[in-house]
Amino acid sequence: MHNIIPIFVIIPLAGAFLTSLIGKKVKGVPDMLGNLSTACLLIASLLSISFVSKCGVLVYKVGAWVPPIGITMVMDGFTSFMLVTVNLVAFLVTVYSVNYMEKFTSKWTFYTLFLLMLAGMNGVIVTGDMFNLFVFMEIASVASYALVAFGTEEEELEASFKYLIMSTVGSLFVLLGIVFMYSYTSTLNMADMAAVLTQKGAGNITLFTGVLFLMGFGLKAAIVPFHAWLPDAHPSAPAPISAMLSGVLIKSLGIYTIARIFYNVFGMGAKFTEVLLIFGALSMVVGALLASGQWDFKRLLAYSSISQIGYIILGLAIGTPLAILGALFHLFNHSVFKSLLFLNSGALEYATGTRDMRLMGGLKEKMPVTGRTSFIASMSIAGVPPFNGFFSKLIIIFAAVQAGYIGYAFLAALVSVVTLAYFATVQKNVFFGSPSGALTASDGKVTKKWDDIKEPPVFMKVPVIILAIICIFGGLLIAPRFSQNFLKAATDALMAGKDYAATVFGGLGL
Amino acid sequence: MLLYFLCLVLFSIGIFCILRKRNLIKIIIGIIIAEYAVHLFFALVGYRAEGRSPIFTPSENIFNMVDPLPQALVLTAIVIGLAVTAMMVAIAIRIYDKYGTFDITKIRKLHG
Numbered sequence: 001m002h003n004i005i006p007i008f009v010i011i012p013l014a015g016a017f018l019t020s021l022i023g024k025k026v027k028g029v030p031d032m033l034g035n036l037s038t039a040c041l042l043i044a045s046l047l048s049i050s051f052v053s054k055c056g057v058l059v060y061k062v063g064a065w066v067p068p069i070g071i072t073m074v075m076d077g078f079t080s081f082m083l084v085t086v087n088l089v090a091f092l093v094t095v096y097s098v099n100y101m102e103k104f105t106s107k108w109t110f111y112t113l114f115l116l117m118l119a120g121m122n123g124v125i126v127t128g129d130m131f132n133l134f135v136f137m138e139i140a141s142v143a144s145y146a147l148v149a150f151g152t153e154e155e156e157l158e159a160s161f162k163y164l165i166m167s168t169v170g171s172l173f174v175l176l177g178i179v180f181m182y183s184y185t186s187t188l189n190m191a192d193m194a195a196v197l198t199q200k201g202a203g204n205i206t207l208f209t210g211v212l213f214l215m216g217f218g219l220k221a222a223i224v225p226f227h228a229w230l231p232d233a234h235p236s237a238p239a240p241i242s243a244m245l246s247g248v249l250i251k252s253l254g255i256y257t258i259a260r261i262f263y264n265v266f267g268m269g270a271k272f273t274e275v276l277l278i279f280g281a282l283s284m285v286v287g288a289l290l291a292s293g294q295w296d297f298k299r300l301l302a303y304s305s306i307s308q309i310g311y312i313i314l315g316l317a318i319g320t321p322l323a324i325l326g327a328l329f330h331l332f333n334h335s336v337f338k339s340l341l342f343l344n345s346g347a348l349e350y351a352t353g354t355r356d357m358r359l360m361g362g363l364k365e366k367m368p369v370t371g372r373t374s375f376i377a378s379m380s381i382a383g384v385p386p387f388n389g390f391f392s393k394l395i396i397i398f399a400a401v402q403a404g405y406i407g408y409a410f411l412a413a414l415v416s417v418v419t420l421a422y423f424a425t426v427q428k429n430v431f432f433g434s435p436s437g438a439l440t441a442s443d444g445k446v447t448k449k450w451d452d453i454k455e456p457p458v459f460m461k462v463p464v465i466i467l468a469i470i471c472i473f474g475g476l477l478i479a480p481r482f483s484q485n486f487l488k489a490a491t492d493a494l495m496a497g498k499d500y501a502a503t504v505f506g507g508l509g510l
Numbered sequence: 511m512l513l514y515f516l517c518l519v520l521f522s523i524g525i526f527c528i529l530r531k532r533n534l535i536k537i538i539i540g541i542i543i544a545e546y547a548v549h550l551f552f553a554l555v556g557y558r559a560e561g562r563s564p565i566f567t568p569s570e571n572i573f574n575m576v577d578p579l580p581q582a583l584v585l586t587a588i589v590i591g592l593a594v595t596a597m598m599v600a601i602a603i604r605i606y607d608k609y610g611t612f613d614i615t616k617i618r619k620l621h622g
Contacts, residue, residue, distance in 0.1 A: 158617055164597065164601065169544070172545060
């Protein structure tokens with residue numbers, strides 16, 4: 001049963017290899033291989049939930065080396081939760097790319113890089129080894145640099161270079177942190193590291209490496225002091241990649257790693273809690289304020305990602321079971337509605353040829369599917385009651401009050417209102433309002449005639465509809481029946497703290 | 511001790527290059543320098559005073575040998591560094607094609 005774990009790395013790697021091998025020659029193969037791989041991954045990740053609920057923690061020994069000597073891959077509730085999130089978005093994004101990527105010349109390069117990035121992300125999530133985590137992180141990052149620059153226009157290259165430099169510096173800090181951790185504990189296995197830290201006592205070196213990891217992974221997650229690359233990089237990528245980057249990449253490389261290392265390896269301390277609380281609140285506020293002033297649709301979404309990441313970090317920092325449940329639920333919800341919004345922005349760009357919201361208006365009639373789904377997503381991200389975003393924000397705010405952080409709870413509620421304000425502006429400018437007849441650029445040139453605007457092709461509609469349905473019914477995930485194996489299992493895995501070591505070594509026998 | 515200190519100096523030079531230089535190529539060189547400083551530090555962590563190479567021979571008893579694991583990891587890290595550097599240089603070349611300059615103050619199409 002533990003043989004399912006390496007599948008999450010093998011399928012995308014094999015898919016990438018095959019796509020690069022035969023995709024160039026045979027037309028249609030890249031689409032097929034890409035969608036097939038992600039569909040298999042989605043099924044496997046759903047299966048992994050039932051496996052974890054049946055057998056507890058699964059451990060796979062790479063090359064049959066016994067840990068702590070060899071590399072292990074670990075699957076607990078948190079892992080399978082993240083895998084479902086990542087692979088769900090990845091599958092819908094590849095379906096969307098079938099039509100969207102037509103306008104680019106080399107589809108096979110796109111799918112190769114996409115699958116490599118997916119392999120990196122899945123690898124980060126399943127691995128139980130510190131250095132292996134770094135390697136997978138770099139695989140995902142290098143693929144994402146190339147994907148951001150995919151259009152090879154001036155802005156895209158510039159954004160990609162900025163992203164590349166900042167992210168590489170982040171990786172350096174992570175590597176440095178791993179070096180310090182290795183020199184202190186003489187092991188690279190995360191479970192063993194946690195055990196050694198408990199035994200030796202976490203001294204100042206844990207604090208120091210904690211700071212290094214916070215810088216490194218914080219850069220990947222775009223928490224506020226380290227966020228400068230995100231508003232450039234995410235809008236510059238093609239829409240499906242923006243959806244992947246904002247939807248899941250920053251979460252699997254940033255949030256997941258922070259949560260896993262700080263909770264399960266270091267054991268959350270008061271000092272880390274304080275720092276993460278401040279960073280979370282800062283991201284929340286700064287992201288929302290910067291987003292309100294944007295006219296570029298994708299740039300606004302990118303800033304709003306920073307703001308929502310702040311919520312997740314805040315929830316993780318508070319650290320009560322309820323807060324972590326809320327944070328993880330918000331993580332899932334955010335990846336759903338943010339990827340939906342980015343896919344919508346892609347559809348808008350596809351239909352109108354612009355991203356400037358001042359030029360749009362009244363598109364609701366011309367593009368009913370895009371209009372309705374983006375309305376659902378906007379209301380969901382702003383936390384309006386029937387949608388999933390409301391429940392996760394409510395849980396986080398409630399948990400903050402319960403834990404005595406009244407100020408942070410107030411801030412979270414306030415930012416939610418700001419979010420509602422700027423998404424209402426988006427809806428008003430883009431989809432409602434009076435049709436402007438034609439989209440006119442600032443220099444008076446007509447970019448697109450009103451009659452030419454129409455709904456995008458079918459493969460671009462199906463994924464957004466599915467995502468919108470998840471947005472509407474996502475709130476049900478906290479119902480005890482559904483959350484038991486999904487959200488609850490993930491929260492329990494994090495709340496176990498340093499017992500992670502014992503459970504991993506206990507899971508070896510299976 | 512001196513070696514560790516020199517490592518820190520090297521790392522600082524790299525970070526300084528990344529932060530202060532205006533030429534894309536110099537920024538790339540800064541990253542490479544900082545990266546090498548980390549690699550060197552990693553190799554130093556495995557060093558034991560008076561240690562010998564970690565090769566097992568049945569004929570003699572080994573008392574003090576250097577830790578071989580960091581060396582293997584550094585090799586991996588160098589390969590990753592190669593990929594990242596290749597990516598950086600490739601993008602820098604494309605930027606030069608588009609903008610005709612390596613000066614980051616002139617490469618400012620993005621707003622905000």
